[in-house]
Amino acid sequence: MSLFLKLLFRNKLAGFGAVVLAVxxxxxxxxxxxxxxxxxxxxxxxxxxxxxxxxxxxxTDHLGRDLLSRLMWGTRLSLAVGFAAxxxxxxxxxxxxxxxxxxxxxTDNVTMRGVDMLMAFPYILLALAIVAVLGPxxxxxxxxxxxxxxxxxxxxxxxxxxGIAHREFIDAAKLAGMGHTxxxxxxxxxxxxxxxxxxxxxxxxxMILETAGLSFLGLGSQPPQADLGxxxxxxxxxxxxxxxxxxxxxxxxxLIVMSVNLLGDGIRDALDPRLxxxxxxxxxxxxxxxxxxxxxxxxxxxxxxDELETQFQVGPRIYKAVNKVSLxxxxxxxxxxxxxxxxxxxxxALSVMGLVASPPGVITGGAVRLNGQDLIxxxxxxxxxxxxxxxxxxxxxxxxxLHPLYRIGDQLIEAIRxxxxxxxxxxxxxxxxxxxDVRIPNAAARFRAYPHELSGGMRQRVGIAMALAxxxxxxxADEPTTALDVTxxxxxxxxxxxxxxxxxLAILFITHDFGVVGQLCDRVAVMYGGRIVEAGPTAxxxxxxxxxxxxxxxxxxxxxxxxxxxxxxxxxxxxxxDDLPPGCAFAPRCEKAQAACRTGEIALQGEARxxxxxxxxxxx
Amino acid sequence: xxIALKSTNLAKTFDIGKRLIGPPRAQVHAVHPVSLEVKTGxxxxxxxxxxxxxSTLARMxxxxxxxxxxxxxxxxxxxxxxxxxxFGRLIQYVFQDPVSSLNPRKTIQQIMExxxxxxxxxxxxxxxxxIAELFDAVNLRPExxxxxxxxxSGGQAQRIGIARALAASPRILILDEPVxxxxxxxxxxxxxxxxxxxxxxxxxxLFISHDLAVVEAVSDRIAVLYFxxxxxxxxxxxxxxxxxxxxxxxxxxxxxxxxxxxxxxxxGELxxxLNPPPGCAFAGRCPRATDLCRAEVPxxxxxxxxQFAACHHPLDP
Numbered sequence: 001m002s003l004f005l006k007l008l009f010r011n012k013l014a015g016f017g018a019v020v021l022a023v024x025x026x027x028x029x030x031x032x033x034x035x036x037x038x039x040x041x042x043x044x045x046x047x048x049x050x051x052x053x054x055x056x057x058x059x060t061d062h063l064g065r066d067l068l069s070r071l072m073w074g075t076r077l078s079l080a081v082g083f084a085a086x087x088x089x090x091x092x093x094x095x096x097x098x099x100x101x102x103x104x105x106x107t108d109n110v111t112m113r114g115v116d117m118l119m120a121f122p123y124i125l126l127a128l129a130i131v132a133v134l135g136p137x138x139x140x141x142x143x144x145x146x147x148x149x150x151x152x153x154x155x156x157x158x159x160x161x162x163g164i165a166h167r168e169f170i171d172a173a174k175l176a177g178m179g180h181t182x183x184x185x186x187x188x189x190x191x192x193x194x195x196x197x198x199x200x201x202x203x204x205x206x207m208i209l210e211t212a213g214l215s216f217l218g219l220g221s222q223p224p225q226a227d228l229g230x231x232x233x234x235x236x237x238x239x240x241x242x243x244x245x246x247x248x249x250x251x252x253x254x255l256i257v258m259s260v261n262l263l264g265d266g267i268r269d270a271l272d273p274r275l276x277x278x279x280x281x282x283x284x285x286x287x288x289x290x291x292x293x294x295x296x297x298x299x300x301x302x303x304x305x306d307e308l309e310t311q312f313q314v315g316p317r318i319y320k321a322v323n324k325v326s327l328x329x330x331x332x333x334x335x336x337x338x339x340x341x342x343x344x345x346x347x348x349a350l351s352v353m354g355l356v357a358s359p360p361g362v363i364t365g366g367a368v369r370l371n372g373q374d375l376i377x378x379x380x381x382x383x384x385x386x387x388x389x390x391x392x393x394x395x396x397x398x399x400x401x402l403h404p405l406y407r408i409g410d411q412l413i414e415a416i417r418x419x420x421x422x423x424x425x426x427x428x429x430x431x432x433x434x435x436x437d438v439r440i441p442n443a444a445a446r447f448r449a450y451p452h453e454l455s456g457g458m459r460q461r462v463g464i465a466m467a468l469a470x471x472x473x474x475x476x477a478d479e480p481t482t483a484l485d486v487t488x489x490x491x492x493x494x495x496x497x498x499x500x501x502x503x504x505l506a507i508l509f510i511t512h513d514f515g516v517v518g519q520l521c522d523r524v525a526v527m528y529g530g531r532i533v534e535a536g537p538t539a540x541x542x543x544x545x546x547x548x549x550x551x552x553x554x555x556x557x558x559x560x561x562x563x564x565x566x567x568x569x570x571x572x573x574x575x576x577x578d579d580l581p582p583g584c585a586f587a588p589r590c591e592k593a594q595a596a597c598r599t600g601e602i603a604l605q606g607e608a609r610x611x612x613x614x615x616x617x618x619x620x
Numbered sequence: 621x622x623i624a625l626k627s628t629n630l631a632k633t634f635d636i637g638k639r640l641i642g643p644p645r646a647q648v649h650a651v652h653p654v655s656l657e658v659k660t661g662x663x664x665x666x667x668x669x670x671x672x673x674x675s676t677l678a679r680m681x682x683x684x685x686x687x688x689x690x691x692x693x694x695x696x697x698x699x700x701x702x703x704x705x706x707f708g709r710l711i712q713y714v715f716q717d718p719v720s721s722l723n724p725r726k727t728i729q730q731i732m733e734x735x736x737x738x739x740x741x742x743x744x745x746x747x748x749x750x751i752a753e754l755f756d757a758v759n760l761r762p763e764x765x766x767x768x769x770x771x772x773s774g775g776q777a778q779r780i781g782i783a784r785a786l787a788a789s790p791r792i793l794i795l796d797e798p799v800x801x802x803x804x805x806x807x808x809x810x811x812x813x814x815x816x817x818x819x820x821x822x823x824x825x826l827f828i829s830h831d832l833a834v835v836e837a838v839s840d841r842i843a844v845l846y847f848x849x850x851x852x853x854x855x856x857x858x859x860x861x862x863x864x865x866x867x868x869x870x871x872x873x874x875x876x877x878x879x880x881x882x883x884x885x886x887x888g889e890l891x892x893x894l895n896p897p898p899g900c901a902f903a904g905r906c907p908r909a910t911d912l913c914r915a916e917v918p919x920x921x922x923x924x925x926x927q928f929a930a931c932h933h934p935l936d937p
Contacts, residue, residue, distance in 0.1 A: 167720055167721075168715040168716075168717060168720050168721035169720065169721050169722055169723040171679075171684050171713070171715070171721075172713070172715065172721050172722075172781075172784065173723075173734065174684065174704070175682060175684070175708055175712055175713055175735075175788075176708060176734045176735035176738055176739065176784070176787075176788065177704040177705045177707075177708045177734075177735065177738035177739045178704075178734065178738060179704070187723055190723075190725040190726075191723070191724070191725055340803040340804065340805060341803055455889050455890070456670075457889055458889070485669035485670055485830065486669065486830065486831075486832070486871060486874045486875055486876075487669065487870055487871060487874045488669075488889065489874065489876070490873075490874035490876070493876070512803065512804065513876060514878055515875065515876030515877050515878055516876045518876070518877070518878035518880075519876050519877075519878075519880065542878050552805070553804060553805055556804045556805050556807070556808040557804055557833075558808075558831075558833035558834055558836070558837045559833055559877060559878075560832050560833045560836060560860055560872060560875050560877060561836075561860065561861060562833070562836065562837060563836065563837075563856070563857050564836070564837060564838065564839070564840070564856060564857070565837055566812055566815065567808040567811055567812055567837060568808060569805065569808035569809040569811075569812055570805040570808070570809075571809070573773055573775065573776075573806070574803070574805075
């Protein structure tokens with residue numbers, strides 16, 4: 001709750017709205033005990049007194065009634081009706097939406113078509129019709145406004161409920177013996193409450209306006225009872241001669257609706273988990289760099305990463321995702337970077353071209369040199385010209401990296417023409433050739449396909465074609481086969497291996513699968529807790545791992561042909577990178593750990609075979 | 621040995637493009653008639669690639685998806701969800717995504733209480749004792765009970781999911797890709813836990829996975845699914861060591877293994893489910909396919925001993 005308030009008041013406008021609304025609500029609540037004139041006492045001798053006249057702070061209306069008093073009583077009534085209408089509409093709409101979304105099928109179809117029909121009427125017409133049937137009066141106006149707004153809630157809530165009704169915890173509840181009513185009340189409803197609150201907070205102002213509108217037309221509150229709409233309606237005839245009688249209720253409506261809307265937006269932002277995590281914050285074009293100075297290059301090579309440090313700074317916490325990582329990639333070489341989730345392997349790869357989202361990512365040290373040129377802190381224009389042309393990426397999920405609304409061919413052409421000023425026809429020819437190169441059957445026809453029309457394997461081939469579009473020297477492949485089936489994975493790996501040989505590509509291949517590394521890579525580096533713990537030629541590392549973590553991780557991987565057995569496991573969990581233990585990060589899970597492992601910095605030692613361990617399994 | 625779970629010609633057809641009135645625009649046969657038997661105390665591994673219908677099959681077996689045709693028998697009696705409590709005590713399900721199978725707005729205590737209250741009528745002390753016992757069985761610390769699901773890692777959340785399934789004291793557990801969302805080092809922990817629980821509580825498992833090595837490591841028997849049909853079944857030690865169906869062989873060859881050259885890179889993919897080919901669904905990718913394969917769907921028939929294959933031209937061992 002205190003977090004919610006903090007988030008809410010971080011938005012200054014929402015805070016302002018909250019304060020204004022609170023003042024209005026408190027005054028409205030206190031109206032009966034404030035020393036005001038009676039709101040309905042007429043005094044025609046004093047009609048149309050100007051504001052600030054004696055005894056009547058805001059003047060009087062056409063019957064000589066005190067405007068301040070009528071304003072306060074009217075505000076009280078308008079607020080009550082607006083809130084009540086929002087509550088009724090919200091609850092009924094949510095109930096309809098939850099039912100339709102949860103039961104689905106015919107129930108959903110019939111209810112939602114009914115709601116659609118309700119929505120098809122212009123709202124004021126519908127409200128008028130309802131009031132015409134029920135007769136004028138404030139309660140009937142309330143009913144009309146509530147009914148008119150039910151479809152909005154029903155549609156909103158239905159959409160959310162459909163998403164929840166297909167979640168696995170609903171299935172689990174069914175299997176635990178829960179009936180539909182109980183599932184709806186205890187599993188579904190708690191998950192949609194925030195949505196209902198958000199929808200209500202953003203529409204309440206609108207409902208106050210609608211109620212005022214009906215009263216303005218004389219269909220809401222009946223004379224002499226004051227509400228903001230009827231005050232405006234009565235003042236209309238004297239708009240020119242006594243403008244203050246219209247301005248006073250008008251300003252109040254403006255204040256109420258504005259403060260409600262500002263507060264509503266604030267509540268929405270504070271409650272929506274996506275917005276809370278900073279989805280609205282636009283990431284910068286390149287990762288933020290806060291580096292003291294670049295380390296001296298330790299050699300050459302096509303791509304050298306020296307002592308790279310990338311952190312995520314979230315509030316007071318610092319996640320050291322990449323902690324002094326050094327790698328080297330020679331032309332035509334395939335380097336495997338292997339590790340479990342959270343080990344920092346993807347962040348290392350994204351740091352190369354400054355693709356880590358900032359905020360919260362910051363590169364705090366190290367250098368990434370492409371042909372000797374340092375890329376950390378390089379101007380955006382330079383990075384942009386290198387991205388895709390010299391260093392290209394292949395990502396895990398091709399469905400989310402390809403634009404769903406453009407044909408794959410057009411996306412390829414765009415990728416080509418970003419870096420090279422060739423004609424559309426030439427680019428088209430090259431794009432088809434690329435699709436053929438990645439062995440997409442019937443490339444000319446598939447050129448016009450949309451991403452969703454292709455299978456996962458075909459999409460990943462398009463992803464590879466995209467990476468090859470500008471003949472890069474280096475491809476960074478981030479788990480490119482993890483989302484694919486094993487038979488398709490074999491096809492993609494064979495393709496990458498062929499392309500690498502025929503085009504002399506250097507590949508940085510990120511994976512969690514030792515089998516894939518063993519088949520594809522010349523050298524491998526193992527990451528744990530943001531650091532490289534072991535590196536060396538693939539065959540050597542896999543045959544005789546030196547770091548206990550590598551050895552035990554390899555032992556965990558079940559191999560086909562082993563038969564039924566108990567599997568080797570590593571007890572415990574990988575460390576959280578915002579709270580790394582001193583010494584070796586693996587020490588808490590390691591059988592061989594000794595006191596020395598838990599203190600100080602342990603260096604990565606060795607030449608061709610490197611290991612960061614005081615007591616390695618084999619001498620490196 | 622008694623039969624714990626039996627399906628006879630179980631099939632599921634999904635309607636595509638439903639209309640308010642009238643027939644749907646198209647139909648997809650997610651599961652072609654499948655007959656399976658799982659003996660009491662046995663682990664049957666089901667392996668197949670995405671889209672082969674393995675999850676649909678599993679959901680039908682626990683009554684979450686109504687079958688289009690065929691019957692399911694659990695311990696000799698037809699599947700009957702009329703009494704959800706009695707049914708829940710018979711069979712339970714462990715979900716693939718451990719985090720999404722836990723309601724984000726409930727504490728672990730609240731999640732664990734539901735099956736115990738509703739299926740076993742436990743209250744008060746007895747309830748708390750049973751939860752402590754279950755948490756002990758899956759190696760979780762009792763202080764986790766007051767926390768919310770998002771505070772847990774995948775491995776821990778999957779243990780909670782297993783503990784919840786065990787809370788029903790079921791006789792059969794359907795495990796739908798229980799380790800595919802987990803890291804390798806954690807995957808081994810969960811697999812070992814499942815093996816220990818099985819012998820401790822005398823459970824019967826149906827273990828679904830796309831990972832051949834995992835399935836082989838935990839199963840007594842294996843059924844290979846392709847495009848909604850069982851293409852091969854047999855003892856775990858034989859199916860991948862001596863596959864009889866060319867698809868099983870392709871699967872076994874495709875699994876990346878250290879020290880083995882890249883192989884199995886056969887062209888071709890799953891057929892279009894909206895427009896399935898006549899005959900064997902694998903014929904388009906099969907090096908041994910003949911005109912017979914393209915015309916007639918092969919039945920599952922015994923090849924040798926208890927190894928069955930749905931193939932007109934099964935491989936020699």
